[in-house]
Amino acid sequence: MTWKRLGAIVLSAFVLFALGTYLAGERTEVVVLRTYDGEGAPQETKMWVVDYQGAPFVRIGRPGRGWGERAKANPNVELVRAGATTPRRAVLVGEPETLHAVAEAFAAKYGWVDWWYGVVVRKNPETLRLDPRQ
Numbered sequence: 347m348t349w350k351r352l353g354a355i356v357l358s359a360f361v362l363f364a365l366g367t368y369l370a371g372e373r374t375e376v377v378v379l380r381t382y383d384g385e386g387a388p389q390e391t392k393m394w395v396v397d398y399q400g401a402p403f404v405r406i407g408r409p410g411r412g413w414g415e416r417a418k419a420n421p422n423v424e425l426v427r428a429g430a431t432t433p434r435r436a437v438l439v440g441e442p443e444t445l446h447a448v449a450e451a452f453a454a455k456y457g458w459v460d461w462w463y464g465v466v467v468r469k470n471p472e473t474l475r476l477d478p479r480q
Contacts, residue, residue, distance in 0.1 A: 421436040438473075
């Protein structure tokens with residue numbers, strides 16, 4: 347077997363695994379969180395959500411950029427779920443018991459893909475509770 351052929355096999359396996367991971371992640375519930383940038387322009391991001399104690403929770407996989415920073419700078423967000431849009435207020439969660447329970451809920455709902463995203467994507471994740479906005 348040549349190095350070129352071996353490289354093609356490895357690359358193909360990686361692409362198929364990445365595609366499988368993506369499709370598995372999309373198979374379970376995916377919502378849209380609408381955040382707003384500094385000028386007030388809306389930005390939509392697809393993500394996973396779990397419910398715990400009657401509230402929806404989402405996780406910022408890599409704090410310091412993107413939608414998570416917009417939500418922390420302007421916590422007035424909108425959750426698009428099952429075709430309905432609801433105004434929400436993103437609240438950063440710090441209580442260890444809640445963080446643990448929410449992590450368990452994500453693992454139960456999204457299975458091995460949640461574990462894999464934790465290995466590949468998440469670095470010091472942060473959890474947001476999406477409270478109703480008045």
